[in-house]
Amino acid sequence: KNQVEQSPQSLIILEGKNCTLQCNYTVSPFSNLRWYKQDTGRGPVSLTIMTFSENTKSNGRYTATLDADTKQSSLHITASQLSDSASYICVLHKAAGNKLTFGGGTRVLVKP
């Protein structure tokens, strides 16, 4: 069973609208949680990195939240743009070792 589950699998939104992507994890303990954006045919690019003690982190129109009690994180995209069309991947770093555990991603399509 995957230790990082994301929902929804895919999402279509209209340009200018907001959306929220969910990430539930069972990885514990962990040292940090990341959100990556992956454009089609490209490598993932980091959006936010939160340590286990942080609750929220923003990067422009992207805001990530973390609730360590419920083991949930979310990524909120404000005022979506066509260039936001991509896969968004939730990634956890276990406390031990030096590797990242990836979720399956949410594919977002922004339509004009």
Add this chain to the structure above:
Amino acid sequence: GEEVAQTPKHLVRGEGQKAKLYCAPIKGHSYVFWYQQVLKNEFKFLISFQNENVFDETGMPKERFSAKCLPNSPCSLEIQATKLEDSAVYFCASSQLQTGRGTEAFFGQGTRLTVV
């Protein structure tokens, strides 16, 4: 360099042939990681290096996969006797420090391997 450079972008191999992928990490980065991305976006960790030393190889199918990071050379990932199931995009990433410290990991553009 300022970005992780992976070559080639695309690679097609017949089943049973050898495949070799290359990765030049960002200059000054001590850690290199290889990930395999199959359909449905699942990333599978393969191996990581700290400079030229293997740091974690728990994800490597050791029978056919091998990897090296030698000084003054690009890192490489080699697959002997490829199988159809090896078809995937292979990503290399590098980081300055251990990613457990919250250090950013930078990914290359990937090499798409197609085994036919």
